[in-house]
Amino acid sequence: MPETNRIEYKICLSREMDLEKHVVAFLNYREGGMIYVGIDNQGQTVGITDPDGDMLKIKDRVKNNIAPSAMGLFDVVSEERNGNYVIKIIVASGSEKPYFKKKYGMTEKGCYIRVGTAAEPMPRQMIDKLYATRTRNSIGKIKAHRQDLTFEQLRIYYDEKNRRLNKKFKKNLELTTEDGSLNYAAYLLADENNISIKVAKYSGDNRVNLIENNEYGYCSLIKATKRVLDKIDLENRTAATITSKERKEQRLWSSIALREAIINAFVHSDFTREVPPKFEIFNDRIEITSAGSLPEGLSREEFFEGYSIPRNKELMRIYKDLEMVEQLGSGIPRILDHYGEDSFYFSENFLRLVFPAIEQVTEQVTEQVTEQVTEQVGKLLLVMENIEYTNTELMEKLNIKHRPTFHYNYLQPSLNQELIEMTIPDKPRSSKQKYRMTMKGNKLKKAINNDTE
Incomplete structure (x- = not known):
């Protein structure tokens, strides 16, 4: 494979090879990228003799020679190709652009951007523009x-991985602000905080009958994550299907996808809004909701392809230290191995993942619903995707100009049957009101599509 806008090849690691320049270029690039060491410019594997030693040198150079801190934004792994070892450096797009080489500062000699297959100096105008819009x-x-925060729980988890925390761990893990005060990342990881993390369980397919409301928060986010993982794993029972030939056993949800989704909800949630992730179990599905939609500069297509812009690089770094996160950008592809893109629901302020349970008999449910819906409701569902729409946008998709006709024949019946829902249900007449399909509506849409094929 030749070099591309996201792939750079280097034969070996040396002082002459300007590694920092290429890492900076990918940090400043909206899609990030990968640098392979041990591969020549033609894409031929030549290998390296000391992968472990070179990996340590790479981590040290990126950690100490680039600003703002790139910790939590890069990953270094070794791979075997044709009997030789190569090193892959995965670099995510950073949220504090422009990144630069410390030696030259925020100048054209220090800032680089990926242009085609090369790392080019960043023009002064672009440096100033990026700095003016930097996420603060x-x-x-x-x-x-x-x-007055304490971190005994965090110490225990690091000890378990044989990674002792020294006296400077707060600074080394970026748990302090520029003036040395503990930051909000430290608050989230402290032994005690005021962050409530709930796992709710309902007896039906809606939020009417709450039968469990388990609290796992008010402690280190790492401990809360592990407790939620354990709880969901208990709920993820094994279902058995017995045929004339064999007995097949399968868990209600993919364990791999669930783990990735739960950890992603913790690591990528927008905690600056003080809204924690939410986990809800219904009789036909599990829903995982986190605050904050797609990071700025990341499209839906890039998101599904595994491009990574970590929202909380401080958390990402610690979760990686504790081996709770694997390679950068690997979480979403792992989920997509088991569930489709239609399991992801995006809004302006939230991201929700909906995983159906394998034992839900969707055919019987959707047949009953199909008999009750009108032709107009069916048409409305068919023009909708898993995004949010305004009144006007839906009318344009249906080519309807008369608002009362749309409201009484299309919109209101769909709301009444819980096939769509309001994004601001407590303010039905809000000027910012939008509508999205529910899980029930999504199932019905699929049934209608199957009937027409």
């Missing part, structure tokens, strides 16, 4: 309202 409201920059 992040958990690393917000000062914690408590400074």
